[in-house]
Amino acid sequence: MLKGRHLLDPRDFSLEELEEVFSLADEIIEDPKKFLHVCDGKILATLFYEPSTRTRCSFEAAMLRLGGSIIGFSEPNASSVSKGESVADTIRTIGCYADIAAMRHPKEGAPTIASMYSNIPVINAGDGSHQHPTQTLTDLLTIRKLKGHLSNLTIGCCGDLKFGRTVHSLVKALSRYNNNKFIFISPEELNIPDYVRKEILEKNNIEFREASKMEDVLGELDILYMTRVQRERFFNEDDYVRLKDSYILDKEKMKYAKDDMMVLHPLPRVNEISYEIDEDPRGCYFKQAKFGMYVRMALIAKLLGVR
Known part of the structure; x- marks a missing residue:
């Protein structure tokens, strides 16, 4: 109950x-x-x-x-x-x-x-x-409805992985389902934090690796979870300006992705997903908001x- x-x-x-x-x-x-x-x-x-x-x-x-x-x-x-x-x-x-x-x-x-x-x-x-557990419930329901299952997935998390609470919660949740693996795409300064790496991934023998270029891994992904670089989490405005445009998903990059890859985003977006992706059926972030x-x-x- x-x-x-x-x-x-x-x-x-x-x-x-x-x-x-x-x-x-x-x-x-x-x-x-x-x-x-x-x-x-x-x-x-x-x-x-x-x-x-x-x-x-x-x-x-x-x-x-x-x-x-x-x-x-x-x-x-x-x-x-x-x-x-x-x-x-x-x-x-x-x-x-x-x-x-x-x-x-x-x-x-x-x-x-x-x-x-x-x-x-x-x-x-x-x-x-x-x-952010209710965003995680949203993400899981979206994947479950559109993919039909929550196991045997390769999930790419891209952007601000250091401060992104939605990513931390999602990794915790999807690590509990069978045979999921993660690829973390971020600049070094915004890598996934140690507590997620050690307490969730390494402790439970979850397969993961890190990448610096989105194009190098897009073809492997079932789900691409984009996040914005969050100005409000930075103490230094110069660091924010330097990192804010690190990854931008556009039509050209989507050519590397599978035909059935899902693009998710907890929103709001700034410019990390080009508006042209809204017309791509793989862009599922507004369906995600409704779910x-x-x-x-x-x-x-x-x-x-x-x-």
Whole structure:
């Protein structure tokens, strides 16, 4: 049973529990009208200490499409956080009003702290450069729907792999499925961090290698997971400017890829995927964004125990 649980890390749920969420998402996609009132009278609090478009709007759209209501804030200055209120006190207060909370925070571990003081389920909607488990559920559902399976895949992760929490979460999740291997494409300064390399990949004997040129490996990939170089994670503007255009996926590079390779991106993009790729059927990132709403609908329903 997932009722009353928190989701802080993609490994918080077993593979069987993940399949429960995906199966319910399948049902919702098939007939969304059946789910219009399953959260009548329930309230979701969206506590966003960092800006967001897709994650916040998809959580709110998910709850509204289930018949529930929304409270919360979209940036900390619109809350008592600006007066110095702690995460612990914020979640204790919100627990008096809402039935479930989704929290995004620039500090790693903040949603975990919140969960320790919360009497309602807390969902980590992204914490610093650490984890983003509901984006991972989105990614897994997208791959599962479009590829038909989550095993025996070669996944290329490209761009900012050092600070990219979506990549860290995805590697954690896909490492649990059989015979997946990874190719990490990045400049040396943005390589995958040691904790992912050692604690996830090496510890579990997951096959991986690193590359500096996208063209050298595109032909091997079943999935290319693009990420932007994130200005907000850099302390030095010069480093950001130097690295921001390291990898740009365009029509010419796509000639190296398989006909059925999927291009995913957690969005927002800046210029790392050319707009001409939007017309390529292999560009799946807007389908991915829509699947994000459906998987969050399923997750909310499961954590609230309304289904």
